[in-house]
Amino acid sequence: MPADRVLITSEQIQTRIREMAEEIERDYAPGPIYLVSVLKGSFIFVADLARALRRPNIRIEFMAISSYGNAKTSSGQVRLTRDLDVNIEGHQVLIVEDIIDSGLTLTYLKRLLEQRRPKSLEIATLLDKPERRVAPVAVKYVGFQIPDEFVVGYGLDYAEDYRNLNDIRILQQ
Numbered sequence: 001m002p003a004d005r006v007l008i009t010s011e012q013i014q015t016r017i018r019e020m021a022e023e024i025e026r027d028y029a030p031g032p033i034y035l036v037s038v039l040k041g042s043f044i045f046v047a048d049l050a051r052a053l054r055r056p057n058i059r060i061e062f063m064a065i066s067s068y069g070n071a072k073t074s075s076g077q078v079r080l081t082r083d084l085d086v087n088i089e090g091h092q093v094l095i096v097e098d099i100i101d102s103g104l105t106l107t108y109l110k111r112l113l114e115q116r117r118p119k120s121l122e123i124a125t126l127l128d129k130p131e132r133r134v135a136p137v138a139v140k141y142v143g144f145q146i147p148d149e150f151v152v153g154y155g156l157d158y159a160e161d162y163r164n165l166n167d168i169r170i171l172q173q
């Protein structure tokens with residue numbers, strides 16, 4: 001399956017990440033911000049976002065969730081496969097996602113992390129496919145709204161392939 005239609009170039013991604021980082025720096029009180037990266041899709045985005053943020057105490061933590069298997073549509077079943085290994089109670093927490101599709105993953109994750117009493121809990125996603133939303137979820141920082149297409153690259157995969165592309169491309173059917 002070819003992935004040759006570029007939807008968002010790497011330059012556009014980097015420009016938008018700098019803008020998002022400025023917005024985040026303005027919104028957050030001084031002190032640590034815990035970036036909770038949802039593996040695997042957000043590993044490149046979190047690396048670039050973290051480096052665009054200027055304060056020294058950007059903490060980077062990882063969680064993993066599985067809902068897709070190798071299919072292109074959500075199974076609707078969200079499973080935690082790797083939990084955090086830090087206590088986030090009383091901290092500023094920002095969940096970092098690659099893409100919001102149905103919203104099921106983030107609804108589940110937000111509920112789970114809220115129970116741990118962070119000082120604040122917000123979401124930053126690089127991509128948003130609003131047309132596909134099943135579970136409404138409040139997302140504070142959105143990189144790009146995209147149409148209902150299956151995209152790969154910049155961390156996003158299809159059956160584990162294409163994560164290493166520098167830009168975001170539409171996977172042809």
Ligand code: IMP
Nearest residue numbers: 041074100101102103104105150151156
């Ligand atoms: P949701 O629970 O349906 O919102 O699914 C979110 C997750 O599905 C994302 O974190 C991705 O891993 C995956 N996903 C959704 N749409 C795409 C896409 O277009 N390309 C690659 N992965 C996707």
Ligand code: MG
Nearest residue numbers: 039040041098
């Ligand atoms: Mg993901």
